[in-house]
Amino acid sequence: MPTIRIESLNKSFQVKKKQAGLGASLKGLFNPKYEEKLAVNNINFTVEQGELLAFLGPNGAGKSTTIKMLTGILHPSSGSAEVLGYSPWNQRKKLAFHIGSVFGQKSQLWYHLPPSDTFELMSRIYEIRRSDYLERRDHLVRSFELEPYFHIPVRKMSLGERMRCEIAVALLHRPKVVFLDEPTIGLDVVVKLRIRELIREMNREEGTTIFLTSHDAGDVEQLCERAIVINHGKIILDDKVTKLKKELLTHKKIRLLLAEEPHSFAINGATVIARDGLQYTLSVDTSLVPIESVLEQLIHQCRIHDVTIEDPPMEEIITHIYAQKNTSASMGVN
Numbered sequence: 197m198p199t200i201r202i203e204s205l206n207k208s209f210q211v212k213k214k215q216a217g218l219g220a221s222l223k224g225l226f227n228p229k230y231e232e233k234l235a236v237n238n239i240n241f242t243v244e245q246g247e248l249l250a251f252l253g254p255n256g257a258g259k260s261t262t263i264k265m266l267t268g269i270l271h272p273s274s275g276s277a278e279v280l281g282y283s284p285w286n287q288r289k290k291l292a293f294h295i296g297s298v299f300g301q302k303s304q305l306w307y308h309l310p311p312s313d314t315f316e317l318m319s320r321i322y323e324i325r326r327s328d329y330l331e332r333r334d335h336l337v338r339s340f341e342l343e344p345y346f347h348i349p350v351r352k353m354s355l356g357e358r359m360r361c362e363i364a365v366a367l368l369h370r371p372k373v374v375f376l377d378e379p380t381i382g383l384d385v386v387v388k389l390r391i392r393e394l395i396r397e398m399n400r401e402e403g404t405t406i407f408l409t410s411h412d413a414g415d416v417e418q419l420c421e422r423a424i425v426i427n428h429g430k431i432i433l434d435d436k437v438t439k440l441k442k443e444l445l446t447h448k449k450i451r452l453l454l455a456e457e458p459h460s461f462a463i464n465g466a467t468v469i470a471r472d473g474l475q476y477t478l479s480v481d482t483s484l485v486p487i488e489s490v491l492e493q494l495i496h497q498c499r500i501h502d503v504t505i506e507d508p509p510m511e512e513i514i515t516h517i518y519a520q521k522n523t524s525a526s527m528g529v530n
């Protein structure tokens with residue numbers, strides 16, 4: 197039995213219809229007209245236990261609405277879904293004992309209290325036996341390296357430290373499925389890498405199914421095995437990340453700040469796409485040349501003050517998928 201099963205799932209919202217013109221707007225205040233907004237449009241997929249799935253899409257695509265249905269926060273307009281054999285919206289409380297969720301933009305931790313207090317409270321909410329709780333808490337504190345700030349108020353922590361606590365507390369009741377909504381948003385590169393490592397570890401060691409949404413192509417590339425892309429409420433791609441990497445995650449941007457004007461500047465495999473004084477932006481097609489080779493050439497040709505490597509924004513990748521799909525459709529290819 198799959199861990200998550202979604203069949204013909206739809207969710208529409210009633211939204212106020214915007215009316216053009218001042219008169220119509222005023223009339224609309226007293227006699228509002230409504231229209232249906234289809235946020236999730238007939239989606240189908242399954243997820244197996246232990247899968248690392250990226251659920252992607254641009255803003256407003258329908259990701260959060262789907263997650264809200266899978267966690268039982270929202271009822272669908274039609275269709276069915278099962279998570280670990282439970283109907284999320286009909287058996288929300290039972291399901292809550294087996295799933296965890298982390299929302300990058302919202303905190304589960306008490307802002308003015310130390311994480312240790314939130315852990316205590318959660319252990320009671322999840323009715324965890326005292327000895328099991330203490331063992332689990334110590335294990336999580338060790339593996340997420342929380343000791344230095346486990347007893348200080350959350351408000352005094354950096355975003356990265358807080359995020360580690362958020363993920364750790366979401367794992368307290370040993371959930372079989374974890375929904376991670378933008379877990380690396382706003383974090384610096386080093387902290388992002390560490391968070392990804394921790395997510396990978398929990399998947400490997402405990403077989404946790406990971407359902408991740410992110411606008412960061414790096415999260416998808418380094419963490420997930422499979423990606424589902426949703427746009428305008430419809431699924432437009434469901435494929436292995438290795439395939440996505442070969443076909444779509446091939447362009448990287450290198451931003452350089454040079455210490456001095458270079459004598460020569462010809463980098464095999466990279467194109468200069470912007471320049472402002474000593475700041476250069478290069479585009480690299482990693483399917484043609486590895487990024488390491490470009491960096492090596494750069495080090496030999498110029499004195500570098502600062503360098504960053506960026507993935508293309510998720511929006512760009514999705515636009516590309518969309519364009520490809522439309523081209524195939526117009527050529528009669530499926």
Ligand SMILES: Nc1ncnc2c1ncn2[C@@H]1O[C@H](COP(=O)(O)OP(=O)(O)OP(=O)(O)O)[C@@H](O)[C@H]1O
Nearest residue numbers: 209211233235253254255256257258259260261262
């Ligand atoms: N409660 C609501 N009432 C009306 N419309 C809603 C409601 N919740 C979501 N929507 C609409 O449904 C669509 C899908 O929204 P959703 O939040 O699922 O997108 P998302 O993919 O999670 O976007 P983001 O990446 O910005 O979080 C959007 O057009 C949004 O405006």
